[in-house]
Amino acid sequence: MRRPADAGGNSNENNWHTMQPDEVLDALGASRSGLTDSEVERRRAVHGWNRLAAVRKQSALVPFIRQFHNVLIYVMSCAAIVTAVLQHWVDAAVLFAAVLINVVIAYVQEGRAQAALDAIRAMMSPHATVTRNGRTLDVEAVELVPGDVVQLAAGDRIPADLRLIGVDGLQVDEAPLTGESAPVWKTIGVDDEDTSLPDRRSMAYSGTLAIHGQATGVVVGTGAQTELGRINHLLTGVAPTATPLLRQISRFGRVLAVVILLLSAATYALGVIWRGETLTEMFMMTVALAASAIPEGLPAIMTVTLAIGVQRMSRRRAIVCRLPAVEALGSVTVICTDKTGTLTSNEMTVQRVVCGGHDIDVGGVGYAPVGDFSIDGRVIDPSRYPALMEALLAASLCNDASLDVEDEVWVITGDPTEAALLVVAKKAGLDHDRETVSHPRVATVPFASENRIMGTLHSDVDRTPLIVVKGAPERVLDICDSQRSPHGEEPLDRLYWQRMAATTAAQGLRVLAIARRCGAPRNAGTLDIADLDSGFTMLGLVGIIDALRPEVAAAVRECHRAGIRVKMITGDHAATAREIGAQLGIGIGKPAVIGSEIASLNDTDLQTVVQERDIFARASPEHKLRLVRALQAGGEVVAMTGDGVNDSPALKKADVGIAMGCRGTEAAKEAADMVLADDNFATIAAAVSEGRTVYDNIRKFVLFMLPTNGGEALVVIAAILFQFTLPLTPAQVLWINLVTSSTLGLALAFEPPEAGVMRRKPRAPSESLLSRHFAWRVLLVSVLMAGGALGMFLWELRSGTSVETARTMAVNAIVAAEMFYLLNNRFLLEPVLNRIGLFGNKIAFATVVACTALQLVFTYAPAMNAVFGSTPLGYVDWIKAAAVGAPVFGVVELEKFMVRRRKARAALAGEEPKGGHTAAHR
Ligand code: ATP
Numbered sequence: 001m002r003r004p005a006d007a008g009g010n011s012n013e014n015n016w017h018t019m020q021p022d023e024v025l026d027a028l029g030a031s032r033s034g035l036t037d038s039e040v041e042r043r044r045a046v047h048g049w050n051r052l053a054a055v056r057k058q059s060a061l062v063p064f065i066r067q068f069h070n071v072l073i074y075v076m077s078c079a080a081i082v083t084a085v086l087q088h089w090v091d092a093a094v095l096f097a098a099v100l101i102n103v104v105i106a107y108v109q110e111g112r113a114q115a116a117l118d119a120i121r122a123m124m125s126p127h128a129t130v131t132r133n134g135r136t137l138d139v140e141a142v143e144l145v146p147g148d149v150v151q152l153a154a155g156d157r158i159p160a161d162l163r164l165i166g167v168d169g170l171q172v173d174e175a176p177l178t179g180e181s182a183p184v185w186k187t188i189g190v191d192d193e194d195t196s197l198p199d200r201r202s203m204a205y206s207g208t209l210a211i212h213g214q215a216t217g218v219v220v221g222t223g224a225q226t227e228l229g230r231i232n233h234l235l236t237g238v239a240p241t242a243t244p245l246l247r248q249i250s251r252f253g254r255v256l257a258v259v260i261l262l263l264s265a266a267t268y269a270l271g272v273i274w275r276g277e278t279l280t281e282m283f284m285m286t287v288a289l290a291a292s293a294i295p296e297g298l299p300a301i302m303t304v305t306l307a308i309g310v311q312r313m314s315r316r317r318a319i320v321c322r323l324p325a326v327e328a329l330g331s332v333t334v335i336c337t338d339k340t341g342t343l344t345s346n347e348m349t350v351q352r353v354v355c356g357g358h359d360i361d362v363g364g365v366g367y368a369p370v371g372d373f374s375i376d377g378r379v380i381d382p383s384r385y386p387a388l389m390e391a392l393l394a395a396s397l398c399n400d401a402s403l404d405v406e407d408e409v410w411v412i413t414g415d416p417t418e419a420a421l422l423v424v425a426k427k428a429g430l431d432h433d434r435e436t437v438s439h440p441r442v443a444t445v446p447f448a449s450e451n452r453i454m455g456t457l458h459s460d461v462d463r464t465p466l467i468v469v470k471g472a473p474e475r476v477l478d479i480c481d482s483q484r485s486p487h488g489e490e491p492l493d494r495l496y497w498q499r500m501a502a503t504t505a506a507q508g509l510r511v512l513a514i515a516r517r518c519g520a521p522r523n524a525g526t527l528d529i530a531d532l533d534s535g536f537t538m539l540g541l542v543g544i545i546d547a548l549r550p551e552v553a554a555a556v557r558e559c560h561r562a563g564i565r566v567k568m569i570t571g572d573h574a575a576t577a578r579e580i581g582a583q584l585g586i587g588i589g590k591p592a593v594i595g596s597e598i599a600s601l602n603d604t605d606l607q608t609v610v611q612e613r614d615i616f617a618r619a620s621p622e623h624k625l626r627l628v629r630a631l632q633a634g635g636e637v638v639a640m641t642g643d644g645v646n647d648s649p650a651l652k653k654a655d656v657g658i659a660m661g662c663r664g665t666e667a668a669k670e671a672a673d674m675v676l677a678d679d680n681f682a683t684i685a686a687a688v689s690e691g692r693t694v695y696d697n698i699r700k701f702v703l704f705m706l707p708t709n710g711g712e713a714l715v716v717i718a719a720i721l722f723q724f725t726l727p728l729t730p731a732q733v734l735w736i737n738l739v740t741s742s743t744l745g746l747a748l749a750f751e752p753p754e755a756g757v758m759r760r761k762p763r764a765p766s767e768s769l770l771s772r773h774f775a776w777r778v779l780l781v782s783v784l785m786a787g788g789a790l791g792m793f794l795w796e797l798r799s800g801t802s803v804e805t806a807r808t809m810a811v812n813a814i815v816a817a818e819m820f821y822l823l824n825n826r827f828l829l830e831p832v833l834n835r836i837g838l839f840g841n842k843i844a845f846a847t848v849v850a851c852t853a854l855q856l857v858f859t860y861a862p863a864m865n866a867v868f869g870s871t872p873l874g875y876v877d878w879i880k881a882a883a884v885g886a887p888v889f890g891v892v893e894l895e896k897f898m899v900r901r902r903k904a905r906a907a908l909a910g911e912e913p914k915g916g917h918t919a920a921h922r
């Protein structure tokens with residue numbers, strides 16, 4: 001059965017599951033203390049990186065062809081074909097070119113959007129905890145090689161195929177591999193040779209999910225050599241699903257296409273029957289109408305705006321995993337956030353120890369084990385306080401963290417709460433490594449938020465079993481019947497400990513109680529949660545400070561101003577949570593709701609409570625799910641944070657599930673819509689602001705583009721109805737659409753957040769893109785553009801100007817109007833002529849310059865004159881064209897001013913301004 005050290009490879013061909021753990025380690029040339037760095041390098045040279053072969057790239061042609069599948073493109077293509085049949089070669093060529101250019105633009109933009117998402121996917125690469133050179137490190141999963149010893153904890157995605165060599169209650173969800181949704185218990189015992197893959201208890205396969213317990217495994221297969229690699233399953237990544245808004249837009253596009261076709265058919269019939277135009281003549285007019293009304297650039301710009309939003313969010317450390325979250329963020333009305341690590345910095349320092357009848361202060365900050373112990377301001381020698389030393393010894397034994405010096409800086413691995421206990425123990429002169437040797441650990445009940453307790457079983461030098469626990473005070477007190485006093489053990493004074501815990505928590509400190517019991521558990525050598533039930537001796541309490549993140553208070557205020565309520569859901573003590581809440585402006589003056597109360601309320605009562613209160617303490621993951629449901633039932637759009645494997649249901653249920661990038665388990669990240677790279681609450685506020693901006697920018701673009709189509713269509717309809725010469729030919733109309741949407745319109749996708757974006761109420765998810773007010777603006781600007789262009793065209797014709805010159809002037813007048821209107825649209829309601837208004841978006845200016853250059857080419861280049869029927873203009877003509885476009889700017893600013901005034905009056909009169917999303921209770 002022995003194999004050479006490089007045998008790690010295909011975990012299927014090798015019968016790793018039939019071998020004992022030590023045999024596997026031998027066969028792989030590995031040991032429990034892990035590989036050395038040089039050995040890792042050597043093996044990587046043989047086995048390569050632990051990743052699946054790149055997914056076979058789709059040929060570039062498929063996404064290109066997909067761009068043709070768009071109703072608007074169908075309409076244009078049909079028009080082009082019929083125009084060609086009618087032998088209007090130039091118009092047909094321009095129409096075909098327009099189809100092609102639009103498809104190319106859409107293709108390029110989609111590629112850009114995809115590249116942005118791919119980059120974000122790369123940022124989400126999973127990590128693994130590995131033992132190398134005897135030390136535990138966090139590495140990227142791609143760096144694993146066969147023989148690496150990997151630690152697993154609940155919530156981890158299994159990073160490679162592993163033969164388990166140590167298991168502590170490990171349960172794995174193997175659905176990604178076997179389709180079996182029931183979790184599988186794992187052991188280290190050997191399986192029979194013919195055990196099929198789903199039944200192998202001693203193996204954990206890459207891509208599956210640890211949902212409970214802990215384990216250690218040795219890597220037996222990496223990359224393509226894993227079971228996952230073998231079935232070539234795709235890695236999950238950023239799902240490119242269409243967002244509700246994109247779907248709404250494409251529906252809008254389809255409806256618009258039908259309306260345009262009907263309108264064109266009616267105009268055609270009208271022209272032929274009523275006006276007696278020739279069929280061909282009338283067809284060309286109808287083509288002009290259709291071409292003018294179709295917003296060709298719409299889908300491409302939407303995608304780009306969304307992708308830019310996603311990129312901006314990732315720059316602000318919020319990584320969007322599912323695109324619909326970008327829009328949902330804009331409508332969020334409630335953010336439910338964890339406390340530890342999100343509102344606070346998760347850098348824990350023990351400040352207070354209550355034990356042996358003493359209340360002891362501990363000095364020092366951070367993880368450097370330097371600081372004095374003092375009682376009432378008098379420095380003491382900790383070694384002279386046996387009760388203190390016993391409590392600290394227990395705290396450092398029941399502990400999975402580690403403390404090291406790297407480049408003269410003290411760094412920790414593992415849970416900061418536990419690390420803080422190691423630090424305080426070291427301050428008292430206890431050496432963790434030495435103590436773990438003299439009290440070797442035999443078994444563990446890991447800490448879980450549901451239980452709020454951790455226990456470890458040790459055997460000391462005399463082989464007497466010792467169980468130590470630490471956890472939430474009420475939880476630990478429940479299992480104690482005695483306490484350590486300066487003179488030995490005495491009956492438990494529960495009230496005393498409860499009072500001390502409450503006063504410690506009221507200072508905003510995180511409180512943990514420590515207890516121990518001598519004697520064996522029910523089954524020797526193993527430890528179960530049922531063993532942590534009674535007979536313990538209370539050793540002491542520790543109070544740990546976890547400083548607030550400095551930027552959070554301002555972010556909470558910002559959310560409140562934006563009409564978003566912030567609720568804290570924490571596993572911590574109610575008094576700690578309230579004190580932290582008070583410092584941040586969350587739930588001031590209102591009592592906290594305790595997890596047990598949530599459990600006792602029915603759904604209807606919970607709905608009322610959840611609206612009134614903002615702090616939920618001692619809450620566990622299943623409470624989170626109920627809270628999300630209750631809030632949603634009250635009409636709220638909920639963002640919920642989470643990090644544990646059990647948070648997944650709540651994250652999925654929330655409108656925006658937010659996982660923690662640093663602290664979060666892979667399970668939470670996969671359930672989430674967004675991952676915070678820095679675990680920081682302020683990042684959520686920033687993401688909301690970006691989400692609102694994306695929606696604003698999409699709206700700005702629609703608002704900008706529709707009047708171009710509307711204005712042109714009105715010009716053409718007027719010409720048909722009143723039998724003028726067409727002021728714009730079909731080719732010219734297409735030119736205007738292409739130039740304005742692909743240069744000017746694109747600028748709006750880059751528009752930065754408006755100053756007031758976080759001062760308005762959240763948008764109702766049902767709110768339509770084009771409110772009545774904005775529909776009115778579209779009409780107003782369409783009429784202004786059409787009136788101006790048509791008036792000038794007719795005036796010019798009457799004063800003897802050639803049709804070509806009058807048309808060229810009309811084209812330039814419309815484009816000029818669009819340039820002015822672009823400036824209006826940089827702000828939906830705010831005036832543009834403020835300090836930053838005109839110069840805030842450099843891209844807007846760049847596109848105006850680019851657009852002017854294109855218009856010069858259109859007007860003066862002989863080739864363009866030939867294709868588009870344009871002619872060179874004199875400078876007076878330019879002034880006239882600009883003068884026709886300019887009024888749009890003034891009129892729209894005036895309209896914004898009037899709407900602002902009306903809203904201000906309504907607000908003064910106490911009316912709710914229209915359009916804001918208000919939940920039932922507000
Ligand atoms: P949140 O992150 O949800 O804001 P939290 O991190 O404070 O809250 P938990 O981690 O569930 O919530 O901790 C709840 C309580 O469990 C803590 O107040 C503390 O008393 C206890 N506790 C926390 N970490 C540990 C640990 N590693 N071992 C034992 N007990 C712990």
